[in-house]
Amino acid sequence: xxxxxxxxxxxxxxxxxxxxxxxxxxxxxxxxxxxxxxxxxxxxxxxxxxxxxxxxxxxxxxxxxxxxxxxxxxxxxxxxxxxxxxxxxxxxxxxxxxxxxxxxxxxxxxxxxxxxxxxxxxxxxxxxxxxxxxxxxxxxxxxxxxxxxxxxxxxxxxxxxxxxxxxxxxxxxxxxxxxxxxxxxxxxxxxxxxxxxxxxxxxxxxxxxxxxxxxxxxxxxxxxxxxxxxxxxxxxxxxxxxxxxxxxxxxxxxxxxxxxxxxxxxxxxxxxxxxxxxxxxxxxxxxxxxxxxxxxxxxxxxxx
Numbered sequence: 001x002x003x004x005x006x007x008x009x010x011x012x013x014x015x016x017x018x019x020x021x022x023x024x025x026x027x028x029x030x031x032x033x034x035x036x037x038x039x040x041x042x043x044x045x046x047x048x049x050x051x052x053x054x055x056x057x058x059x060x061x062x063x064x065x066x067x068x069x070x071x072x073x074x075x076x077x078x079x080x081x082x083x084x085x086x087x088x089x090x091x092x093x094x095x096x097x098x099x100x101x102x103x104x105x106x107x108x109x110x111x112x113x114x115x116x117x118x119x120x121x122x123x124x125x126x127x128x129x130x131x132x133x134x135x136x137x138x139x140x141x142x143x144x145x146x147x148x149x150x151x152x153x154x155x156x157x158x159x160x161x162x163x164x165x166x167x168x169x170x171x172x173x174x175x176x177x178x179x180x181x182x183x184x185x186x187x188x189x190x191x192x193x194x195x196x197x198x199x200x201x202x203x204x205x206x207x208x209x210x211x212x213x214x215x216x217x218x219x220x221x222x223x224x225x226x227x228x229x230x231x232x233x234x235x236x237x238x239x240x241x242x243x244x245x246x247x248x249x250x251x252x253x254x255x256x257x258x259x260x261x262x263x264x265x266x267x268x269x270x271x272x273x274x275x276x277x278x279x280x281x282x283x284x285x286x287x288x289x290x291x292x293x294x295x296x297x298x299x300x301x302x303x304x
Contacts, residue, residue: 022247023219024209024212024219024220024221024249025222025249025256026224026243026248026249026256027064027065027222027250027251027252027253027255027256028056029066029165029223030052030065030066030067030226030227031096031225031226032096032100033066033068033069033072033228034081034082034228035076036227036228037172037176040178040179040182040230041179041183042182045076046078046082048082048229049086049228051234052228052232052233053086055236055237055240056089056091057089058237058240059240059244059250060250062252063251063252063255064092065091065092065093065133065135065163066083066086066091066094067093067094067095067135067163068093068094068095068118069100069118070098070117070120070121071100073121080121083121084125087125087126092133093122093125093126093131094122094131094132094133094134094135095115095132095134095160096134096137097111097114097137098117101114102138103136103141103142103151104142104143104144108150108151112151115158115160132158132160133160133163133253134161134270135163135165136162139165139272139273141270142271143271148267148271152269161257162270163223163253164257164262164269165224165225166208166220166224166274167205167208167223167224168204168225168226169200169201169204169226171197171226171229171231171232171235173299174193174197174229174296174299175227175230178229178230178231179230183303189302193231193302194235196294198235198239200293200294202246203291203292203294207290207291207292208222208275209222209246210291211275211286211290214284214286214290215275215278215279215282215284215286220261220275221251221255221256221257221259223253223257223274224243262274264278266281
């Protein structure tokens with residue numbers, strides 16, 4: 001079970017962990033375009049997207065893949081403008097399945113159909129460019145070996161690459177809480193959420209760079225998974241500044257996944273976080289003494 005730290009204790013633990021890691025590269029990737037979570041009170045989807053893109057551009061982040069669930073275009077037809085804003089900014093789009101399907105519950109045939117149902121929008125908006133990049137929803141790539149082999153064979157036949165992940169700080173968990181707090185006008189709770197959120201960012205950087213050094217003896221090129229939610233858009237300038245302060249250089253997904261760890265033989269490709277997965281596959285216990293995660297269990301109780 002993971003050791004959980006919150007508040008001042010989390011910050012002190014990270015300070016005690018020591019100096020920042022050696023410089024590292026990181027690709028930023030964004031899931032759940034064009035509409036992550038519930039509509040945001042007082043903010044349109046386009047406003048959220050514009051804030052997001054402004055932060056990425058201000059920090060000169062290259063080649064940010066936005067992974068889409070095109071079902072949102074049925075539910076909120078105006079959200080296609082978000083995808084056009086993304087493309088106008090020069091950023092690519094990839095496949096996150098049409099409905100954000102969990103392959104473990106949907107099964108192979110339905111999952112393949114959900115991938116294909118997403119493709120017409122990708123073909124339209126990515127004309128002439130490679131859109132065959134898949135991010136597995138929930139980072140689930142088929143727990144059952146036969147299911148995993150089936151989807152790997154399918155993706156290979158279709159020419160898809162997999163967008164793996166090494167860093168995630170559970171930004172998705174703040175989305176609905178933020179919406180509730182906005183509705184209530186609870187600025188004090190939102191301010192507390194900002195503090196906790198950044199503790200999670202710091203912890204995720206420390207944990208991922210620690211794991212990389214322990215497993216590979218170096219800093220690999222990392223891939224960060226975040227979501228296009230309103231709270232993440234609000235915090236993104238601070239998040240990107242924190243990564244830079246910790247020694248990160250932003251690169252494209254293609255450059256990051258040019259690191260040989262992403263092409264290493266794996267029986268569970270695409271499943272979970274890359275470093276954790278490869279540590280399990282190697283039978284390596286790399287987490288003794290590692291920085292702890294930050295507890296997010298409180299978020300579901302806030303602004304009720």
